[in-house]
Amino acid sequence: MRPAKRTQLSIERILQILPQRWPFVLVDRVTDLVPNDVIRGHKCVSINEPWFFGRSESPMMPGVLVLEALTQIGGILAYASDPFDESMSLLYFLGVDKAKFRRPVVPGDRLDLEVSILHHRANVWKLMGEASVEGMLCAQGEFLASVVDRRG
DSSP: OOOOOOEEEOHHHHHHHOOOOTTSOOOOEEEEEETTTEEEEEEEOOTTSGGGTTOOSSOOOOHHHHHHHHHHHHHHHHHHHSOOOTTTEEEEEEEEEEEEEOSOOOTTOEEEEEEEEEEEETTEEEEEEEEEETTEEEEEEEEEEEEEETTO
């Protein structure tokens, strides 16, 4: 059996795959991608991001955005595993289960993201994701997503 091909993706390629744009692109780099298995990457968290304005005493990245970063990198994994025409189709986030938040993510952190495929059937994906900073788990959850027609 041949080992799976691993790859990396730059921000330019990430922007070609994801429909999100600034300020809601929450994946800066993909460092390891094995289609039909796992993806790893990161988000560099900066004080200049819009969700930190107005939180001067204890700025932290909202937990829902940490989960969004996991869904975005999971969408890249789904696309790499079963490519679709992104001009005709879109990967929609359907839900989250078993979400847990362990520690805050603050400006200056590099948020490491890892998502693996739990199940894939037709156009539906079930993914498991973990976000960590310096090896310490920050958030985790299971995500459900589906490839849908862009025209509704």
